[in-house]
Amino acid sequence: MTQLEQYRREIDRIDRELVALFLERMAVTGQVGVYKQQRGIPVLDAQREKEVIAAKTAMTDDPARKADLAHLYEAIMAISRRQQRQLVKEGLEDPGYAAWVSDMARARAPVQNPRVVYQGEPGCYSEEAAVGFFGAEVNSRGCPWFSDVFQALEAGEADYAVLPIENSSTGSIRQVYDLLAQYRYSIVGEYEVKVEHCLMALPGVAMEEIRTVYSHEQGLMQSERFLDAHRDWTRVPTLDTAGSAKQVSETGDRTAAAICSRRAAALYGLHILVEGTNYNSANHTRFVVVSPVPELRQGRDKISALFHLPHQSGSLHEILTIFAVQGLNLLKLESRPIPGRSWEYLFFLEFSGDLTAPGMDGVLHELSQLASEMRILGNFPSYEGVR
Numbered sequence: 001m002t003q004l005e006q007y008r009r010e011i012d013r014i015d016r017e018l019v020a021l022f023l024e025r026m027a028v029t030g031q032v033g034v035y036k037q038q039r040g041i042p043v044l045d046a047q048r049e050k051e052v053i054a055a056k057t058a059m060t061d062d063p064a065r066k067a068d069l070a071h072l073y074e075a076i077m078a079i080s081r082r083q084q085r086q087l088v089k090e091g092l093e094d095p096g097y098a099a100w101v102s103d104m105a106r107a108r109a110p111v112q113n114p115r116v117v118y119q120g121e122p123g124c125y126s127e128e129a130a131v132g133f134f135g136a137e138v139n140s141r142g143c144p145w146f147s148d149v150f151q152a153l154e155a156g157e158a159d160y161a162v163l164p165i166e167n168s169s170t171g172s173i174r175q176v177y178d179l180l181a182q183y184r185y186s187i188v189g190e191y192e193v194k195v196e197h198c199l200m201a202l203p204g205v206a207m208e209e210i211r212t213v214y215s216h217e218q219g220l221m222q223s224e225r226f227l228d229a230h231r232d233w234t235r236v237p238t239l240d241t242a243g244s245a246k247q248v249s250e251t252g253d254r255t256a257a258a259i260c261s262r263r264a265a266a267l268y269g270l271h272i273l274v275e276g277t278n279y280n281s282a283n284h285t286r287f288v289v290v291s292p293v294p295e296l297r298q299g300r301d302k303i304s305a306l307f308h309l310p311h312q313s314g315s316l317h318e319i320l321t322i323f324a325v326q327g328l329n330l331l332k333l334e335s336r337p338i339p340g341r342s343w344e345y346l347f348f349l350e351f352s353g354d355l356t357a358p359g360m361d362g363v364l365h366e367l368s369q370l371a372s373e374m375r376i377l378g379n380f381p382s383y384e385g386v387r
């Protein structure tokens with residue numbers, strides 16, 4: 001027998017003991033579950049969990065093993081809570097869970113022939129996303145700023161907003177995350193647009209004549225490598241890509257160029273000088289469809305939630321353990337600073353699932369109890385189109 005085989009034999013012996021003890025422990029925590037159910041005691045006992053972890057970490061002096069034991073016991077206790085929740089029906093004591101239940105009570109069916117708002121001028125990528133999601137006949141209009149879009153929803157001037165949330169080259173659109181945190185609105189769908197930027201100018205203008213290039217900051221960032229080859233051009237950020245095409249067209253400035261979509265070039269009568277200025281050929285932007293009233297659309301398989309976690313070490317790890325133990329696929333994690341509370345963050349998590357499926361109420365209880373604040377932003381069908 002090789003040395004490796006000997007080690008593995010030893011590990012197998014230890015594991016047999018570990019598994020037997022784990023199953024024995026689960027049998028006892030199951031009994032605790034029955035006890036709690038009979039007396040209406042909540043499943044989570046955070047104080048007891050702290051004591052369990054402190055007692056285990058005290059059994060070694062090695063700081064690395066202390067941290068390992070803490071993680072191990074967080075996972076073990078998350079598993080026993082999941083087992084207990086299958087027995088115990090909890091009340092609506094967690095505010096995050098209660099808010100979700102009341103949101104669902106006022107969920108509406110999708111609005112027919114909706115009024116849709118987006119940020120930008122006609123011809124922008126957000127309009128393309130609105131057409132893609134709602135169809136070519138969509139009744140949509142653009143607003144100058146992201147905040148105007150939310151205000152239009154607030155004023156009842158629109159039923160839905162279509163907003164970019166992330167780009168596959170440059171990452172998250174932070175302004176949209178911050179507005180989602182500020183307004184208590186719901187995400188009811190998502191859509192992706194393949195973003196292929198072009199450099200365009202007035203008809204007859206040659207590359208040598210260009211001095212200034214206009215685009216949305218995202219268009220400039222996504223075309224950074226192309227622009228780096230033209231360092232003498234001044235880069236001017238604008239409110240949106242299509243707006244920059246409109247501006248070049250209206251001013252008649254022969255030294256100006258815009259970076260935006262092929263569609264915008266046609267709409268504003270500009271001539272395309274360079275196609276595909278974006279450095280990443282797989283350049284996609286994901287848009288969310290936001291509604292002031294919650295909805296639960298058919299085919300929902302993605303959940304978006306916002307968390308404020310207690311400002312203590314390990315709180316994010318504890319939340320992530322729930323996802324692992326419950327077998328939920330975590331799709332995205334984004335953090336945003338909280339104004340006025342330096343180094344505290346709001347976490348936006350996206351994960352797979354249908355919140356109305358059996359057992360998901362237990363997951364929501366778990367998450368809501370571990371977070372200082374939890375808000376479900378939406379449960380909607382994920383984008384299924386071709387990339």
Ligand SMILES: O=C(O)C(=O)C[C@]1(C(=O)O)C=C[C@@H](O)C=C1
Nearest residue numbers: 029032043044045048049077080
């Ligand atoms: O002691 C309890 O109340 C239990 O339910 C057991 C247990 C554990 O697995 O140790 C599980 C969940 C509680 O949050 C605390 C501890």
